[in-house]
């Protein structure tokens with residue numbers, strides 16, 4: 001089965017063609033990063049306008065890269081939740097138009113489930129496993145029982161981890177998005193140079209939850225010390241110290257989840273799963289089976305949408321013409337067991 005996937009939930013406009021939920025024939029991603037850079041963050045209205053401008057050409061390139069025509073497509077899948085509503089509506093409307101014109105089935109896809117599925121495009125991972133989804137918009141540790149069956153064990157009570165990376169980077173003039181820059185600088189720094197706090201939420205109703213606002217504020221409050229010590233030598237140390245606490249917090253929660261569930265198969269996804277310290281630290285856990293998607297499948301892409309949708313279409317899921325965009329999805333069960 002050949003599925004065409006469309007992703008426009010934030011600032012990437014992406015279209016992909018995937019066979020049988022696994023073979024990626026094309027994956028085209030048009031990133032708007034340069035357009036949002038002057039604003040140090042995604043501007044929702046600009047994002048949706050840019051999606052409108054490029055979606056048709058991204059679609060045409062995905063077909064030609066895959067060497068297929070519209071007649072070869074068996075189903076159309078589109079991210080319809082969660083995300084920026086104006087951005088989502090562009091993909092949803094485009095997908096509906098295609099589905100209507102071509103007479104092909106349409107499915108709506110949950111972006112969170114698709115991120116957790118991304119790894120299956122390269123390294124199939126047996127269910128159940130633990131999923132760590134870390135991006136600019138999401139931070140969650142989940143028990144993943146199947147492609148559409150997850151239980152959120154923990155999530156952030158304030159900022160997403162990627163958002164914390166981006167805010168620290170913005171404050172210290174490192175540009176947007178900041179995760180990659182902080183990761184690169186951290187490799188030259190001493191992670192013990194600054195002592196930053198890590199929020200402890202281990203004892204509440206949701207012991208796997210995380211918080212990043214305290215860490216972020218603590219890092220921002222180092223500015224005086226930072227300026228006194230001089231920009232050049234201090235920046236890598238600041239980045240390394242921040243990154244260590246940010247990532248160790250996640251690792252601690254995954255370890256706790258492994259202990260409670262007895263599951264040591266772990267997949268990571270989302271933009272922050274590209275972080276080199278996160279990747280090496282998770283891989284070092286003895287006795288664990290850990291998989292991450294390659295970097296191009298960590299951040300937003302449509303291959304994960306088309307791959308996930310293969311399973312939904314196969315069991316008969318179909319969206320009707322009322323398919324709409326949903327900015328939030330408070331529907332995952334949040335307690336274990």
Ligand code: KG4
Nearest residue numbers: 135136137162177179183271272275299300
């Ligand atoms: O998944 P993604 O492309 O978009 C969504 O937010 O859905 O993730 C983008 C986030 C940004 O916050 C970016 O700073 C972060 O991923 N990021 C990283 C790295 N590469 C991207 N964070 C830490 N280390 C990285 N190497």
Ligand code: ZN
Nearest residue numbers: 115135299300
């Ligand atoms: Zn995403």
